[in-house]
Each structure stands twice: as structure tokens, then as C-alpha cells.
Amino acid sequence: MSSAAFLAVALLSLQASAFPKSDEPAILRRACPDYTSYASTLHAPYSGGPLNLPYQRPTEACRTFSSPAVEKVIEDVTSRLVDKDLAQLFRNAFPNTLDTTIRWHTNGSASSANSKRDGAQWTGVHTFIVTGDINAEWLRDSTNQLTNYQTLAAKDKNLYSLILGAINTQSEFVIQSPYCNAFQPPSASGIKPEDSTQKDTVHPTYEPSFVFECKYELDSLAHFLQLGTEFYENTGSTEFVTDRWYKALQTVLKTIDAQSQPTFNSSNQFVPNEYTFQRETTIGTETLNLAGVGNPLNSGTGLIRSAFRPSDDATILGFFIPPNAMMSVQLQKTAKVVKAAGGPASLVAELQERGTKLEKAVHEHGIVQHPKYGDVYAFEVDGYGSRILMDDANIPSLLSLPYLGFVDRSDRVYQNTRKMITDKASNPYYLEGPQFHGIGGPHIGLENAWPMSLLVQAMTSDDDNEIIGNLNLVRNSSLHGLIHESIDVSNIKSYTRPWFAWANSVFAQTVLKIAAERPHLIFGEDAKPYTP
Numbered sequence: 001m002s003s004a005a006f007l008a009v010a011l012l013s014l015q016a017s018a019f020p021k022s023d024e025p026a027i028l029r030r031a032c033p034d035y036t037s038y039a040s041t042l043h044a045p046y047s048g049g050p051l052n053l054p055y056q057r058p059t060e061a062c063r064t065f066s067s068p069a070v071e072k073v074i075e076d077v078t079s080r081l082v083d084k085d086l087a088q089l090f091r092n093a094f095p096n097t098l099d100t101t102i103r104w105h106t107n108g109s110a111s112s113a114n115s116k117r118d119g120a121q122w123t124g125v126h127t128f129i130v131t132g133d134i135n136a137e138w139l140r141d142s143t144n145q146l147t148n149y150q151t152l153a154a155k156d157k158n159l160y161s162l163i164l165g166a167i168n169t170q171s172e173f174v175i176q177s178p179y180c181n182a183f184q185p186p187s188a189s190g191i192k193p194e195d196s197t198q199k200d201t202v203h204p205t206y207e208p209s210f211v212f213e214c215k216y217e218l219d220s221l222a223h224f225l226q227l228g229t230e231f232y233e234n235t236g237s238t239e240f241v242t243d244r245w246y247k248a249l250q251t252v253l254k255t256i257d258a259q260s261q262p263t264f265n266s267s268n269q270f271v272p273n274e275y276t277f278q279r280e281t282t283i284g285t286e287t288l289n290l291a292g293v294g295n296p297l298n299s300g301t302g303l304i305r306s307a308f309r310p311s312d313d314a315t316i317l318g319f320f321i322p323p324n325a326m327m328s329v330q331l332q333k334t335a336k337v338v339k340a341a342g343g344p345a346s347l348v349a350e351l352q353e354r355g356t357k358l359e360k361a362v363h364e365h366g367i368v369q370h371p372k373y374g375d376v377y378a379f380e381v382d383g384y385g386s387r388i389l390m391d392d393a394n395i396p397s398l399l400s401l402p403y404l405g406f407v408d409r410s411d412r413v414y415q416n417t418r419k420m421i422t423d424k425a426s427n428p429y430y431l432e433g434p435q436f437h438g439i440g441g442p443h444i445g446l447e448n449a450w451p452m453s454l455l456v457q458a459m460t461s462d463d464d465n466e467i468i469g470n471l472n473l474v475r476n477s478s479l480h481g482l483i484h485e486s487i488d489v490s491n492i493k494s495y496t497r498p499w500f501a502w503a504n505s506v507f508a509q510t511v512l513k514i515a516a517e518r519p520h521l522i523f524g525e526d527a528k529p530y531t532p
Contacts (some may be wrong), residue, residue, distance in 0.1 A: 031063035035100050036133045039482055039498040049084030054181050056092040056481040059098055064102040069156035070095050070149065073532045077515060080523045080530065085475055090511050092481045093504035097129065097145040101501045104128040104189035105165055105228070109406035120172040120210075121244060122188035123301075125167030132499040135194045136212035140310055141168055141502045142348065143223040144395065148508050150234040151532055163231055167240040170224050171248040177206045178221065178255040180214035181312065196424050199280040216275045218259070219323035219396050221252045225330035229337055238341035246343075249334070253354075259306075262299035264381070277307060283443050285313035298383025302361030310394035311443040317380035317388055321366040322396035324358060324370050325406040331355030333405075359406075367413055372426065375403070375418040390429055391421035392441035393450030395485075399439065402460045421458070433489025436477055438470075440486060445498055448486035449497075451477065451504050457508045458515045467514065468521050474507060483507045 035058065039411040042054035057063070074091055080356045105127045128144040146163055153160040173183045181200075186193035193209045202214045228240055258274040260468045264272050276292035288294040294307055297318050304327060306320040331353035362377075368387050377398050378387040390397045398417050402409035409415075421439065423429040431440045431449040438457070440451035454470040461467050474483065477492040483503040488494035497503075511522065512532070519527040 047088035094508035263296040328358035393453035399492040427450040
């Protein structure tokens, strides 16, 4: 923070007694610097390690949420880490979502006028979480941003409330606009909607003051389910299983049914898809071809269409395998949640059956022959025999299949796939350069690999050298003390997005996984495992 900003915060602190207590945080935050700018510059105290990484947490008065449980984990882990630069990176990354992205959290009730305006019900506990440098909430990003805190929710009532509120808010988003991926601040929050310069033609239509972007991504719906299943698995609570959550769940099921339909009916007549998307753009991955429908998909696969990938890039062949795998896992996990909540036995059976059938469909249609690696998972298929062989850094990906809980990392087909997608000769988006390497994707271009892919590679590996090698490569390319979206493989000082909360969360998750399973790699020989 600049000296001027520090002085402003100090002055406001002295004046705070003139205002009602509830207004103090908002008043103080008005003097806080824009975090995108803050994250782009270096701040003391520095790590003292070879890289001398900066300290990038905002001052306490400027943090958007606090948790004693999170602070304890930071102290526990950083005090044991041998590598001072790695410790500084964890210190900055683990709390980044809480420090910078909680735009609205309430335990109270919203006004009925606001609720009526956007059709949602904003009563009770709600949380709005932005992705970072864009003031909108992605279902996928926000779920992953909270994953690290799920394990602490049972011991920290504030985190419990935060995550419960996030589930309730996502439920409202899904009920109103299940085909959309990113959302505006709830009307009840009083936060002004973010302006979008995009010119989109989308069906079904949506309300721009409610939706920031409406790209239909199957993984967004799977991530909504995951937010609830993770909460249940870590707290044992089914408090989120309300009438609104059930309505959101039924909306998910209705949507995936609509997106399981082929392009042509049994009489070989074209049937328009319920969802179409066209954008005025010069970038091919930002829109769908064939008047917004996308390429034809065959019948009888049992797979679910996804118009876009988790990178927000358009799919080429709509049966995108990674989110289908993820959805199969989450449907089966959601069956357990509904059962634990005392929900209808018929719904429990339906969810289990849907998940099992989808898992079978992924195996049947997603596994194809590669000339070098044998049986592998395709990235996308169309049911006609066409397939795309590649991987993208964003989760869900083929690399992340064990991370998603779909396969064991020792699975033969997964291991074949892993070899394929980390081979430049087989995966066009495995990018290598003199300073960095890893899986990238078309979203940024042909020179930038994503740290997230290296972190997923570490979390799905049994090889100590691969794990620590990838972790160190991410450390060495995070010179601003935070994890970036992508890195130029020829120049690690060239990156995209100084503030990308999801990437910071994945880094912290990787460190915590290593601490629990392979502590000797980061804490030293004979170190005991650490679990928060």
C-alpha cells in the first residue's frame, strides 16, 4: 500500500468512532488501493530467500474477510517450510480469496423490493465472491476458491457461514440462469453491476444486471454441486439442503437433460438446441459456429453437451469429456447428500443412476486409440467418431481426472493419457521454452503455459522429483509473490493477470496436499505430516 493510502486508513481509523460500528469496514475500505494495481508492485517485508519474494497481503483494514483458523494454518505451515520463498508464496496465496474477493456476505435478510427485481430470493445467509480482477462471480472459480477453507469450516463458524452463504447464492444463480457461467453482484448487495462490452446473442435470454456472461459450461453446474458436496463431506452438515437448493438441483437435472439431446432426431431432422450463443468478435474461440449451435452431435452416447470449456473457450466437439467425468462424480456424491438430508429415496436413486450411467458413457465413448500411447481419454468427441486429442490447463481437464475423483491416478488409461498430454508431439498445447513449460490452451495463445497445469500435475503424481520440480517451477515464475494465470515460456517476467484468486487457491491446495502426504519434500527429512 502506498504511504498516502496508509495515512488515509490511519486517519479514517481515528475518525471511525463518529460512525456506526457496522459502517466501519466499508468506510475504511474506501481508502484501500485497487488490488490489481497493488498485486502488480512489490511490497515489504520480503522473504529473505534466493528469490526474495514480496509480501502481497493487503493491510488488515483492507481485507475482505478474516478467519483465525486460516491465520493459524498460515503460521503452522510457514513456520515449518524450509524454503523461505515457498513460505512467502503460501503466506500470500492461501488467504488470497478471503483477503481480496469476498464482495458481500450477509447473515440477514434482503429487502423484498430487491428480491422481486431480479426474481431471486436473497433472504438468509449469502456470499458473493469475485474471481479477482473481474468484479463478477464464476461458479467454477468461486467453488475452487473456497475448497481450501472447506476443511476448516467445522472449526470456524465464520468460514462455515461464508461457505453456506456461497452455496445459497450459487443456488439463486443456477435457478435463474442455469446456462450462464458468471454473475453480477446480487441486487440485495447494493453493489453496482459490472459493465460488459461484449455484444452477445444468447438463447435463453438473460437479465444483464443479474448475469455477467452467459457461456454454457457443463463444469459450472458440476461445480455448483461440488460446493455443496465438499461442504457436507467436511462438516457433516446438510443445512444448505433447502427448498431453494432442491429447486437449483432440479434445474441442473433439467438443463443436462436438454443438453443430452442430439442435433438430429430419429427421423434425421435437425432439432435446434435449447441453448445457442453468438458473439460479435474476431476471436474464433469466443463464439459458436452454425448460428450459435456448434458442431453436430450424434445420438445414443449418453454424454452431455458443453458449449464452452472451463477456459471460457468454445468447444470444437460438444461432448467434452472432462466435465462429463466430473458431473458423473458429483451426481453420485449429491445422492449421498440428499440421502443424509432425509430427501426423497426416489431422488437419491435417480442421482445415483444418472451418475453411474454417465460414468459408463465416458468410458465407452471417451476412451479412444492413440497410435503411440494406446487407450487414452479424448478431450472432446462428437459421437460420430471424431475426436480431439489435447488437453487444456483449466480444471476440469484430462490431467485432473484423479483430482476430480473420477479415476485412481494409477489407472492404466489415465497414465497413458497423462503421457500423451505431457508430450509436445501429441498435445499441441503442451508448451515448452527456455524458462517455463507446461500445459496452456488457446485462451491465451501459443507462448503461455499455465502454472495451474503444473500444480495439477504435481497433485496427481506419485513421483517425488516430478512433484517438487513442478512446485519449484511455479515458485520460480511467481516473482510478484502471487500465482499468475499464465507465464510466457520464454520469459517468466511476462505473465497474464497479477490477481487471479483461483490459481492462488490451487497453489495453496498443492502445498497442503504435499504437507499431508509427502512432508519430507517441503518440511525436511523425517518431517511429520501436517493436516489443518
